[in-house]
Amino acid sequence: MMPATSRTPAVPAAVSLFDLTGKVAVVSGSASGMGKAASLALAAHGATVIMLDRNAAGLEVTAQEIAAAGGRAVARVHDVAEVEEAGRLFTWIDGAFGRVDFLANIAGEGIMTDPLDLTAAQIRTALENLVVGRYALCREAGSRMIRQGGGSIVNTGSLASLTALGRGHVAYSMAMGAVAQMTRELSTEWASRGVRVNAILPAQVMNPGLAERIAADPSIERTWLAGIPRGRLGRPEDIQGLIVLLASDASSWITGALIPMDGGNLAMNAGGSIGGAHAGATR
Numbered sequence: 001m002m003p004a005t006s007r008t009p010a011v012p013a014a015v016s017l018f019d020l021t022g023k024v025a026v027v028s029g030s031a032s033g034m035g036k037a038a039s040l041a042l043a044a045h046g047a048t049v050i051m052l053d054r055n056a057a058g059l060e061v062t063a064q065e066i067a068a069a070g071g072r073a074v075a076r077v078h079d080v081a082e083v084e085e086a087g088r089l090f091t092w093i094d095g096a097f098g099r100v101d102f103l104a105n106i107a108g109e110g111i112m113t114d115p116l117d118l119t120a121a122q123i124r125t126a127l128e129n130l131v132v133g134r135y136a137l138c139r140e141a142g143s144r145m146i147r148q149g150g151g152s153i154v155n156t157g158s159l160a161s162l163t164a165l166g167r168g169h170v171a172y173s174m175a176m177g178a179v180a181q182m183t184r185e186l187s188t189e190w191a192s193r194g195v196r197v198n199a200i201l202p203a204q205v206m207n208p209g210l211a212e213r214i215a216a217d218p219s220i221e222r223t224w225l226a227g228i229p230r231g232r233l234g235r236p237e238d239i240q241g242l243i244v245l246l247a248s249d250a251s252s253w254i255t256g257a258l259i260p261m262d263g264g265n266l267a268m269n270a271g272g273s274i275g276g277a278h279a280g281a282t283r
């Protein structure tokens, strides 16, 4: 038991644990879905958010929502797959903001092809977009964070970082598997220099692409839900708590983690039963 005179600090007020005031956050994919939700949450907690996407109109909408809520954000059209642009982007960030504390690599898109038809060019496109382009942003942000003495990076992976999806996702899964290893390797390289690198692995989170697939084949939603004990698909805002945690000093001892955000999908064996949802469920 602690002596009454212990100098153990009191638990800080909840808001201070996750306060991002003064931090500069770079987020890719801010025009839509999880990148947009992440940008809104980071700004709401005090960060200045540099929002990247190749969709200029979508970026503008996110920027307006953040401004209306009293947050600080700037939008910059940037294609993550154009690797040589990463250096120019961060030179501009150096001049305009002088530091970078957080990078969230969220931009990305699926690619679906029957493996018998999958071409080398399609595999290269998936790798350029999801791995090489993201690596370029990690390298640019990481070098600055090392000079500053600290920072945090989050890469969006997928269930496909660890397991197979089927349904023509071979190239996407190859890339997402690489995202997991990129995260582990960079966290191991940079942890001693104060830079944390983690990944968030979402299950199916509703976005325009998923909505189209459900509209074309409603049975696909039942297939997904059968693997999600929580009983619903993800929503973009489900990423907000994790992103703020990983951007904040509250997660200062968390690095190299691949964190599922999946309603319980990865925990459940493929032949498992969702508790309470099966006729044979025990009480």
Ligand SMILES: NC(=O)c1ccc[n+]([C@@H]2O[C@H](COP(=O)([O-])OP(=O)(O)OC[C@H]3O[C@@H](n4cnc5c(N)ncnc54)[C@H](O)[C@@H]3O)[C@@H](O)[C@H]2O)c1
Pocket: 028, 029, 030, 031, 032, 033, 034, 035, 052, 053, 054, 055, 058, 078, 079, 080, 081, 106, 107, 108, 109, 110, 129, 156, 157, 158, 159, 201, 202, 203, 204, 205, 206, 207, 208, 209, 210, 236
């Ligand atoms: N939605 C899911 O079910 C799910 C599940 C696991 C992983 N993910 C991954 O999470 C990330 C975000 O997914 P989402 O559901 O928010 O998608 P979304 O389609 O709602 O948004 C993706 C955003 O990324 C942008 N983008 C795509 N490629 C880009 C590039 N090369 N350069 C700049 N911007 C680019 C798009 O313009 C779009 O604004 C993606 O990497 C996706 O692969 C999604």
